[in-house]
Amino acid sequence: MDFFQVQTTQQVKEILRGFTPLGIEDVALQDALCRILAEDVVAPDALPPFDRSAMDGYALRAKDTFGAAEGSPALLEVWGEVKMGERPSIEVRDGGVVQISTGGMLPEEANAVVMVEHTQVIDERTIQVFRAVAPGENVIQRGEDLKREEKILERGHRLRPQDLGALAALGKGMVRVHRRPRVGIISSGDEVVPIDAVPHEGQIRDTNRYTLWALTLEAGGKPFHLGIAKDELKDLQGKLDEGLFQGDVLAISGGSSVGTRDLTIEAISSLAQAEVLLHGVAVSPGKPTILAKVGEKVIWGLPGHPVSAMVIFMTLVAPSLWRLGGRTDWDKPYSWSLKATTSRNIPSAQGKEDYVRVKLSENEGELMAAPIFGKSGSISTMVKGDGLIRIEMDSEGIEEGEEVEVWPF
Amino acid sequence: MDFFQVQTTQQVKEILRGFTPLGIEDVALQDALCRILAEDVVAPDALPPFDRSAMDGYALRAKDTFGAAEGSPALLEVWGEVKMGERPSIEVRDGGVVQISTGGMLPEEANAVVMVEHTQVIDERTIQVFRAVAPGENVIQRGEDLKREEKILERGHRLRPQDLGALAALGKGMVRVHRRPRVGIISSGDEVVPIDAVPHEGQIRDTNRYTLWALTLEAGGKPFHLGIAKDELKDLQGKLDEGLFQGDVLAISGGSSVGTRDLTIEAISSLAQAEVLLHGVAVSPGKPTILAKVGEKVIWGLPGHPVSAMVIFMTLVAPSLWRLGGRTDWDKPYSWSLKATTSRNIPSAQGKEDYVRVKLSENEGELMAAPIFGKSGSISTMVKGDGLIRIEMDSEGIEEGEEVEVWPF
Numbered sequence: 001m002d003f004f005q006v007q008t009t010q011q012v013k014e015i016l017r018g019f020t021p022l023g024i025e026d027v028a029l030q031d032a033l034c035r036i037l038a039e040d041v042v043a044p045d046a047l048p049p050f051d052r053s054a055m056d057g058y059a060l061r062a063k064d065t066f067g068a069a070e071g072s073p074a075l076l077e078v079w080g081e082v083k084m085g086e087r088p089s090i091e092v093r094d095g096g097v098v099q100i101s102t103g104g105m106l107p108e109e110a111n112a113v114v115m116v117e118h119t120q121v122i123d124e125r126t127i128q129v130f131r132a133v134a135p136g137e138n139v140i141q142r143g144e145d146l147k148r149e150e151k152i153l154e155r156g157h158r159l160r161p162q163d164l165g166a167l168a169a170l171g172k173g174m175v176r177v178h179r180r181p182r183v184g185i186i187s188s189g190d191e192v193v194p195i196d197a198v199p200h201e202g203q204i205r206d207t208n209r210y211t212l213w214a215l216t217l218e219a220g221g222k223p224f225h226l227g228i229a230k231d232e233l234k235d236l237q238g239k240l241d242e243g244l245f246q247g248d249v250l251a252i253s254g255g256s257s258v259g260t261r262d263l264t265i266e267a268i269s270s271l272a273q274a275e276v277l278l279h280g281v282a283v284s285p286g287k288p289t290i291l292a293k294v295g296e297k298v299i300w301g302l303p304g305h306p307v308s309a310m311v312i313f314m315t316l317v318a319p320s321l322w323r324l325g326g327r328t329d330w331d332k333p334y335s336w337s338l339k340a341t342t343s344r345n346i347p348s349a350q351g352k353e354d355y356v357r358v359k360l361s362e363n364e365g366e367l368m369a370a371p372i373f374g375k376s377g378s379i380s381t382m383v384k385g386d387g388l389i390r391i392e393m394d395s396e397g398i399e400e401g402e403e404v405e406v407w408p409f
Numbered sequence: 410m411d412f413f414q415v416q417t418t419q420q421v422k423e424i425l426r427g428f429t430p431l432g433i434e435d436v437a438l439q440d441a442l443c444r445i446l447a448e449d450v451v452a453p454d455a456l457p458p459f460d461r462s463a464m465d466g467y468a469l470r471a472k473d474t475f476g477a478a479e480g481s482p483a484l485l486e487v488w489g490e491v492k493m494g495e496r497p498s499i500e501v502r503d504g505g506v507v508q509i510s511t512g513g514m515l516p517e518e519a520n521a522v523v524m525v526e527h528t529q530v531i532d533e534r535t536i537q538v539f540r541a542v543a544p545g546e547n548v549i550q551r552g553e554d555l556k557r558e559e560k561i562l563e564r565g566h567r568l569r570p571q572d573l574g575a576l577a578a579l580g581k582g583m584v585r586v587h588r589r590p591r592v593g594i595i596s597s598g599d600e601v602v603p604i605d606a607v608p609h610e611g612q613i614r615d616t617n618r619y620t621l622w623a624l625t626l627e628a629g630g631k632p633f634h635l636g637i638a639k640d641e642l643k644d645l646q647g648k649l650d651e652g653l654f655q656g657d658v659l660a661i662s663g664g665s666s667v668g669t670r671d672l673t674i675e676a677i678s679s680l681a682q683a684e685v686l687l688h689g690v691a692v693s694p695g696k697p698t699i700l701a702k703v704g705e706k707v708i709w710g711l712p713g714h715p716v717s718a719m720v721i722f723m724t725l726v727a728p729s730l731w732r733l734g735g736r737t738d739w740d741k742p743y744s745w746s747l748k749a750t751t752s753r754n755i756p757s758a759q760g761k762e763d764y765v766r767v768k769l770s771e772n773e774g775e776l777m778a779a780p781i782f783g784k785s786g787s788i789s790t791m792v793k794g795d796g797l798i799r800i801e802m803d804s805e806g807i808e809e810g811e812e813v814e815v816w817p818f
Contacts, residue, residue, distance in 0.1 A: 029604065030619060030622055033623045033626055033627075047789075048613060048786075049608065049610075049613075050610055050611065052786070054784055054786060082611075083599070083611075084599040084600040084611070084640060085598070085599040085600035085601075085602075085609075085611050085612045086610075086611045087609070087610040087611050088611070103598065103600050103663070103713060103786075104600070104611070105611040140784055140786050140787075144783075145783075145787040145788060145789050146789050152789060152792060160623070161619075161620045161622075161623035161627065161719065161818075162719060162788060162791035162794075162818075163792055164619040164620060164622070164623050165616045165617070165620035165719075165788045165791070165792075166616075166788045166789060166791075166792045167619070168614055168615060168616045168618065168619040168620075169613070169614050169616045169715075169788055171604050171607075171614055172604070173605045189493060189494070189512065190492070190493040190494040191493040191494035191512050191513070192494075193494075195438065195577045195580050195581070195582050196580070196582045198580075199458065200494075200495075201458075201459055201495075201496040201514060202491075202492075202493070202494050202495045202496050202497075202513070202514040204457060204458075204461075204512070204578070205577055205578050205580055206577060207574045207575075207577045207578045208574070209577065210438055210439060210570075210573040210574050210576070210577040211571060211573060211574035211577075213439055213570075214442045214570035214573050215570045218442075218570065231493060254512070304511065304512060305511075306571075306574050306578075310571060310574075336745075336817050338745055338747060339748060360745075374554075375463055375549055375553070377457075377461070377512075377554065378549075378554040379554060379571060379574045380554050380555050380561060380575060382574070382575075383561060383562065383571050383572055383574075383575045385571075408745050409569065409570075409571075
């Protein structure tokens with residue numbers, strides 16, 4: 001596979017664009033948070049479906065209050081009360097008002113509500129109104145929130161709390177969403193042992209299993225574990241077979257040895273229908289990354305160093321999960337970026353995108369980003385960090401005091 | 410309860426400071442994402458526990474490469490290979506090297522690794538080295554990631570993917586975390602019907618149940634439903650009793666009528682041990698907010714309007730859940746804020762904190778925030794929005810072109 005050129009992240013995203021979103025399923029509304037809509041949502045009816053009062057007070061005809069003021073109140077007759085949750089049985093005619101609570105349905109002919117604070121009860125049948133109201137004042141008009149047939153949400157959108165609220169208001173108890181990608185996680189390397197084992201000398205515990213598991217969850221995927229593969233072709237092939245049977249995506253990290261890296265590409269290539277799409281990215285840390293397809297299924301070969309594996313996951317694997325998960329904005333970064341000022345020089349080699357961990361702090365209202373240097377095997381550098389900055393391929397680095405974009409994690 | 414003064418968010422946070430974090434429980438590491446640590450984590454051993462190679466190449470004594478260059482390679486003897494996951498059986502003595510893969514344990518006496526790219530195999534026992542390496546080069550020193558007894562994570566920290574990775578590296582298969590607050594959700598009002606009902610005229614579907622459910626999940630709580638309470642004291646009291654039995658926190662929203670609002674405070678006050686801590690906040694939308702305690706349990710009375718209920722949840726209820734959940738940074742905003750430029754004037758009345766929904770867009774690299782106006786009953790204004798801006802109490806508004814802080818949602 002040496003004929004593969006190292007690709008830029010932009011080129012990798014072009015590859016991901018060719019992936020087909022997974023199928024759809026229907027889920028109950030209360031389980032739909034963070035799910036990706038698989039249909040446009042259009043309001044079947046106007047929302048609200050009737051004129052509602054936005055305040056506690058009296059429904060009336062606005063013109064009956066014209067000229068009313070502190071010194072010259074309007075005297076109006078109370079004809080009754082609007083019961084919550086019912087169509088008012090009383091009409092409002094000239095000179096008459098009907099008591100109403102917030103959310104109550106406006107009676108026919110009423111076109112405004114005067115707030116209770118601007119009235120005074122004279123007797124059971126009479127109130128004084130101290131303020132003129134305009135037509136429509138303190139009323140939520142039928143269709144003011146959503147017009148009938150108005151599109152409120154689009155296919156490919158990730159559902160937030162307010163989106164669930166809008167779906168509830170429209171009576172959508174079930175929501176059509178894309179299936180979540182099932183992501184099989186494999187750690188590889190003869191030196192890697194499960195975390196409940198006591199490592200002998202030369203062995204280390206399996207870190208990537210947990211970081212990749214958690215990153216998969218954050219990216220909307222459903223992780224499952226395939227265990228630790230030994231540096232043997234057969235072991236790796238067995239885990240790949242099992243993973244492809246169960247999952248949509250596999251993420252194999254490390255072993256960090258050359259031997260294993262060759263083994264990963266060898267094991268992938270040995271699968272029927274396997275197509276290696278990428279072998280090496282112009283990203284640091286994370287260069288020795290592999291991307292392959294087996295039919296519609298996707299295999300990522302990630303570096304073994306924990307920081308490298310995380311950076312590649314955040315910049316490339318997560319977008320691939322979003323793409324498969326049906327998100328329209330799958331090629332956007334995984335969070336809004338913050339603007340910060342660098343607190344020291346950060347050197348970088350040209351010819352690759354460099355991702356640097358930074359610690360954020362505030363200095364007189366200004367956000368400062370201090371680079372955290374350290375090897376890509378050092379998980380503690382990610383723990384101490386608040387986010388990543390990217391140094392572009394053609395840059396030789398960033399100088400102290402320059403403004404940078406930070407993607408918080 | 411009229412003697413209560415409307416409180417500022419700062420005053421409310423002082424009340425929340427008095428709350429006691431919930432108890433602790435042990436969870437498996439892979440279930441610990443987003444959980445709040447209930448203990449400091451200290452490295453029991455150095456990480457890595459031995460000197461490891463950071464590269465594929467040859468372990469050696471640095472001094473044996475001094476003076477080596479393209480034109481004058483050093484000739485060194487290969488004594489064998491380090492097996493991954495094992496303690497090397499070979500010592501490196503003067504003039505000797507041992508082949509090693511990334512992550513392999515350095516043999517005794519070796520103090521550096523030369524990358525394979527800078528060597529040439531002459532025969533089975535001999536290589537040429539074309540570059541001098543310094544002592545420690547391409548080696549991850551024992552304890553370089555974490556020193557023995559170094560504190561890596563603090564009690565009260567919310568666990569991210571990299572934190573799980575660090576805990577894995579230290580062999581912590583179980584993690585001590587705070588219990589998640591169980592939050593009972595009640596919607597109230599005679600006009601509110603379940604979303605699977607067909608609303609009659611005057612009725613509306615239960616929106617808050619879903620927004621508050623989802624916001625509770627996002628804030629790390631465990632939501633459960635108590636249903637819709639009618640505007641009857643007995644019904645509300647029954648749901649409060651049930652909720653206090655099952656939950657740590659109750660969130661009652663609306664009914665938006667004056668009657669119901671009085672009913673909420675009446676129902677809360679009727680509970681033995683109830684202590685009303687707050688009745689009215691200087692926040693718009695969301696003024697008619699109630700906070701009460703019953704023993705160690707917390708009751709929030711939220712406005713019925715969906716936007717108001719969401720704003721109060723994000724600004725006050727979420728911090729109360731973080732406080733109960735043991736987070737150290739519970740009084741910080743719920744996300745990093747972004748700096749943006751307002752695209753038009755936003756008026757505001759003095760004497761209250763105003764939260765305005767904004768739509769974000771980019772204009773020549775500058776983030777622009779356009780206010781979304783609309784009544785607080787309009788859930789669509791939240792759906793169309795990307796975040797909230799806050800207008801401070803003493804401000805009369807924000808002018809077009811001013812810089813604002815946006816909390817994305």
